[in-house]
Amino acid sequence: MLGGGSFTLFHVRGIRISVDWSWFLIFFFLILTMSQRFGETLGESSTAAAPFALAVASAVGFFGSIVLHELGHAFAALRKGIGISSIQLWIFGGVARMDRESDSPATEFEVAVAGPLVTLAIVILASAIGTAAAGVGEFGHALRVGLEFHTAAGVSGIVSMLAWLAAINAFVLVFNLLPAFPMDGGRIARSFIWWRTGNRNLATRYAANLGRVFAYLFIGAGLLLLASGDIFSGVWLALIGMVINGGARGAAMQTALTDRIGDVLVADVMDREPVTIPGEISVEKALDEYFLRYRWPWFPVVDAAHGFLGLLERDRADEVPEVSRASSSVSDLVDHDRALFIRDDTPLDSLLNNQNLRRLGALMAVDADGRLSGVITVEQVGRALRDAAAASN
Ligand SMILES: [Zn+2]
Incomplete structure (x- = not known):
């Protein structure tokens, strides 16, 4: 919607x-x-x-x-x-x-x-x-x-x-x-249950059930308002009830999924040997030896000790004027946005709603020392979910 x-x-x-x-x-x-x-x-x-x-x-x-x-x-x-x-x-x-x-x-x-x-x-x-x-x-x-x-x-x-x-x-x-998850009050309620039980999925399920109760109350109250002639408020309240119901249902369904992949980490499913560009090479070399050869839209860039420097997108490299490509270094062009990389010991379930994973199709994984340890793709996350679903049947 x-x-x-x-x-x-x-x-x-x-x-x-x-x-x-x-x-x-x-x-x-x-x-x-x-x-x-x-x-x-x-x-x-x-x-x-x-x-x-x-x-x-x-x-x-x-x-x-x-x-x-x-x-x-x-x-x-x-x-x-x-x-x-x-x-x-x-x-x-x-x-x-x-x-x-x-x-x-x-x-x-x-x-x-x-x-x-x-x-x-x-x-x-x-x-x-x-x-x-x-x-x-x-x-x-x-x-x-x-x-x-x-x-x-x-x-x-x-x-x-x-x-x-x-x-x-x-x-x-x-x-x-109002504790109608996913509205703010419902999120506050979830945080309390999560804090008391230490179990996020359990908290989400409780909060989502409460949210659905409120959703039906809103829909009922909306219909009553509608019947009494207050068309605008009635329709608005009933629709908001439906939106809350949908959000709560979705969150509850997702917990069923995350229960199954609860202890799988990014490191368990990522590609451990991704192709990387060394930060010290020139843009010209990066275009010739990586972008033109592999035809991928981006590559992770690392320093000599395999420390993660950032992501180089093809468009950024293409923007460099041809005359200065040989003299400009790749490390000056990288995008070091925090949202592009994650720790490799991150639980896989926390990636389910990750917008950058969807947009880029992958995220860089780094170890505790900031070294690039792998790349995790949308396909790998999807496969892990399917495997978990199959294993629990
Ligand atoms: Zn709010």
Whole structure:
């Protein structure tokens, strides 16, 4: 459901922030309903300039809050060495795509709780600014107006917008903290069970079951809302229930798989003698003797002691002007991105969701001293999974 077209909005510290086509639906719907509401609050037509400007500002403020929430997760993950490929907004909020799963309950907890903490900070900030601008009484009034859909309440537009932002983020906070895995609250619950039992798969199964219970509750509540005439909220809640159910089911199914390959390490299945390019040779030589000969899109580059220097992609080598190929060294061109290599004692199951493994088709494996010990391919991971599945039948 996340596939299809996505549009890049901007980058934050190398993280691509993009929107899915479904996001435009919710964005325009929000502007439409909010200009109506601001029109009523200000006693103006909803097509007048002020209600429309406030509606656009509210929608931008709301999605800005969601991006900040996801960046909270993203920065917590990056601090723990988990790469973030992108943050995508879609009809149900935001998703920060991580290159791999957490490797400890503490990491899982910190990454899961970071988003809600950012949202809490936004609620406090919006309330503080609103209260400072209008006083406690009027801000409280604006909040009640916002929540009860009163009309012509006589509060200023900006205060009314701040009240709405505080209220909607408070809703996002509470909703996200429900233990409905894979939502944040469910991830926090999983981290606790994982911490208490020391068993990640068991924790995931418990959290996923709880997530599915919530999913059915959301679907049921959505249908009730739908029956009572609240079509938008009903459909939205029922669909979110279905998305949660799908995510929880997928996670539970994956634990069945990882149970079987629980003690297989990368070193057990990798190719131990990959073709490597010595870092000291020239780009010209690398093109002639490696890229043209083997026709592979990339090679690992190593130094004399077989220390891993990085990855050389064919495109990078091709970009070097022909006149300087003989004089430029391969080691200056390598990509030493942390996400391209892993320790060879990493459990194989932690690679199942690895985005770089999918993109490149392989990852470099290094030993404890940083020497290249092998290359692990998607095919090898797939074969190990099939063997494990066959062995357990
Ligand atoms: Zn979150």
